[in-house]
Amino acid sequence: MQRLRAGQPVFHQGDPARRVFMLTLGSLKIYTLLGDGRRQVTGFMFPGDFLGISVEGEYAFTIEALQQSELWWFSREAFDSFIETHPSIERELYRMAAHELAAAQRQMVLLGRKNAAERLASFFLELLKREQTIAGSMAQSFDLPMSRLDIADYLGLTKETVSRMLAELRGRGLIRLERQNRVEVLERERLEEVAAGNDEG
Amino acid sequence: MQRLRAGQPVFHQGDPARRVFMLTLGSLKIYTLLGDGRRQVTGFMFPGDFLGISVEGEYAFTIEALQQSELWWFSREAFDSFIETHPSIERELYRMAAHELAAAQRQMVLLGRKNAAERLASFFLELLKREQTIAGSMAQSFDLPMSRLDIADYLGLTKETVSRMLAELRGRGLIRLERQNRVEVLERERLEEVAAGNDEG
DNA sequence: CGGTCGCTTGACGGGCTTCAAATAGCGTGG
DNA sequence: CCACGCTATTTGAAGCCCGTCAAGCGACCG
Known part of the structure; x- marks a missing residue:
């Protein structure tokens, strides 16, 4: 340990x-x-x-x-x-690797083809989903244990752009910051639309 | 079949x-x-x-x-x-998945952090490496069975940018187009430098 | 309460995209 | 075998999204 x-x-x-x-x-x-x-x-x-x-x-x-x-x-x-x-165990390992591969492919789509707002929305939904599998599907908020720079480096952006997109999602009422490192999702469906790129509103 | x-x-x-x-x-x-x-x-x-x-x-x-x-x-x-x-076979499957995962991670680095020239250079080196494992390490050229648009969509760029970077690598003498769909690598080491981002020359 | 570090906000610039047009490549049919 | 027509590729010009640089703000901690 x-x-x-x-x-x-x-x-x-x-x-x-x-x-x-x-x-x-x-x-x-x-x-x-x-x-x-x-x-x-x-x-x-x-x-x-x-x-x-x-x-x-x-x-x-x-x-x-x-x-x-x-x-x-x-x-x-x-x-x-x-x-x-x-x-x-071997089969289980393979299954885990396959899930990681699927996640990696989603991330390639994100990095290759999504704009900044779509990237951040996708990231938040990923974290929300994780939170819900742990804490139950009624969970609407989650922690951000990583810094803005870490998020930026995960999403292929800069920390400034992450901050700006955060402000935009907040301004549009899709999320709220309970604290600097805790996000509450207010409008999940609209967030899903932003993440998917169906966001002409 | x-x-x-x-x-x-x-x-x-x-x-x-x-x-x-x-x-x-x-x-x-x-x-x-x-x-x-x-x-x-x-x-x-x-x-x-x-x-x-x-x-x-x-x-x-x-x-x-x-x-x-x-x-x-x-x-x-x-x-x-x-x-x-x-x-x-199960272990072999796992090994294959692991290699794919490693490749996916390299692609995430490419998509998240490399500029257009670096992306194209990396892609060409990937294809050259594949060619060399098949045809022998003296091989210096390879086919591009995919269109410029396919390359662009793989590298997170547009087909126009791919064309321009192709022209740049050609202009700098790092590669040559034998035909529209066949690339010869003239300066592998310099191409490696471009791909890695160590390219202040 | 002061200091530090991370985050946010602003102004500007650049690299890539978008839109447009010219050129090259390639299969088809005469 | 060559001319034609279509499509892919290349090249050009302009614009935009995000990066860069800079300053201000806020949170956390001693």
Whole structure:
């Protein structure tokens, strides 16, 4: 078990990929850096999420805690032998990878073809959906454990543009900020329309 | 076995996901449409590529032939029972999914943080690498079975921008067009630099 | 209450898109 | 085999969305 404080890295881009882990508490960000410092956040992790080893060799990304977090490590060998004795796990791994792939495809659509407002609306709906699977479908608000810059780097924008789109969604009455890091969704259907690009109103 | 001519769909976004297939000849494009017609190509398929069922329910994308192609279908049931009798396949499936995930992450970096020239250079290097694994590492050119519009929709650009960046890479002597749909790489290292964003020359 | 850091807001500029037109490529039929 | 016509690609000009730079504001913490 490993405890992490906000900002602490789990591992770095370029480290040899030897272990796998499951997040049990808190939240993490996954990001890749380009040579000149540009950054793309390719995903966030929440409790229950598992990180296997995608490819032999080195990690292609860095993972960092967004807040106080806890995770459980397994050595690659221990994990492999666990799989040997529980072959049904393999199917479960495949299923998880398939879901991640589907999410990655949605993110490619977002990054390739959606405008700034659509990106932020899509992101909020993703977080709302997650909140509802955990807290029940009546939940209408959720936390933002990540900074505006993290959101920007996830959505392929700048922090300024994230701020402006936030202000726009707020101004149109679709969301409300309970605190700086907590969003309440006031008009889910209209938010869905913005996210989908059907937003000529 | 199914033969396809250029432009023919394999299946459409929204079709129930019941079967899996392997491409044996030709090439395919995978794309998602937004409500207003915007399109994101999330990948291309080449001989040997396999498409499993990522998520229960409906396909989230359309697949279409780029040229005359051939593929082999398996019903989901046949495929599942094949897996039952060959459990080692499961690990192979997982490995494939993991590679696709790694590719998806690279594409997210491209779409989120690279400029137009970097995107096109990255794409060409991806195709060159593929060509070299097939034809040998001395290969310096490759075909573009897809249109400029397909490339644009893969890279999150417009076809005009793709044309302009093509002209720029050509003008700088990094590539040459043998024909409209065949690219020769003249300066691989410089192309790598452009792709990585280390290009202040 | 002061200081710091993150967030918001404003003004301006640039890279890519949009709209438009010219050119090239390619299959078809004479 | 060549001319024709259609479509894809290239090139040009103008505009816009978002990025960049800068300043002001607010939240959190000691």
